[in-house]
Amino acid sequence: MTLLIFVFLLLAVIFAWIGKQKPANYLYIITMILAVVWFLHHITTPLSLQL
C-alpha cells in the first residue's frame, strides 16, 4: 500500500511537470485519500480499535 501511494504521487508530479494539470490534481487527491486510509489503518489496527 505504501508503495502504491508513492506510485500515485510520482505520477502526479510527473503529470504536473509535463503540464497536465487535471490528471495531476486527480492523482494528488487519490494519493491523499490513500495516505489518510493507511494512516487510519495504522491508528486502529495496533490498538484493535473499532471506529
Add this chain to the structure above:
Amino acid sequence: MLSIKKIEKICVMLQLSGIMLLLFLAFFFEIVMNELPCPLCILQRIGFLATAFGFLMNLRFGLRPSHYAMALIGALFTSFVALRQIALHVVPGTGTYGQPVLGMHLYSWSFVFSMITIVVTTIMMGVDRQYQNGNSNGTNGNSKWLTHVFFAIVVFLIASNMISVFMLCGPHECPDNPVQYHY
C-alpha cells in the same frame, strides 16, 4: 524592485528547498546512521512530499489558492501523523523510536516543521495582491530552469523513497519496528 509575485515565488522556492533538505536528512539518518523508517515515518515523508507537490504546482502553473491548499493539506497530514507518533511515546517508560537529534526525536522535529509550514503557507496564501492583474501561467525566464530542477529533485526523492520502501518491506506491509532491509 521586486514585485509581490516574485517575492511569493522566492518564498515558495525557499519552502521547497527546506522540505527537500529535510527529506535528504531523513535519507542521511536512514543510510548513514542506520535508522530505518517505521510506517508512520514513511507516512510523514509522504506528507512532506505532498506539501512539496503543492509548491511545485505554484511554480509550474502560477500562484493560486488551490495550490497553497494542496501544500496545506500535505502539511496538515504530516502534523497529524507526527502527533500520533509523539502520542505513542509521550508516556514515560513507553520508549522512543530512533535517536534524538538536537534534543528532540525526528518525529517531534517533523511536527515542528509541519506546523511552521502551515503557519508560513497560510500567511503567504493570505496575500491577495499576488492573485491580482491576471494569473501568471507558471514561471518564465530565469526561474523556469529552477522549476525544472525542483521537479527533478522531487521526482528523484519520490523514486528513492520507493526503492527504500521496497527494500524495507517488499510487497508486504512494513514492519512496525524495522531492523534490517529484507531485499
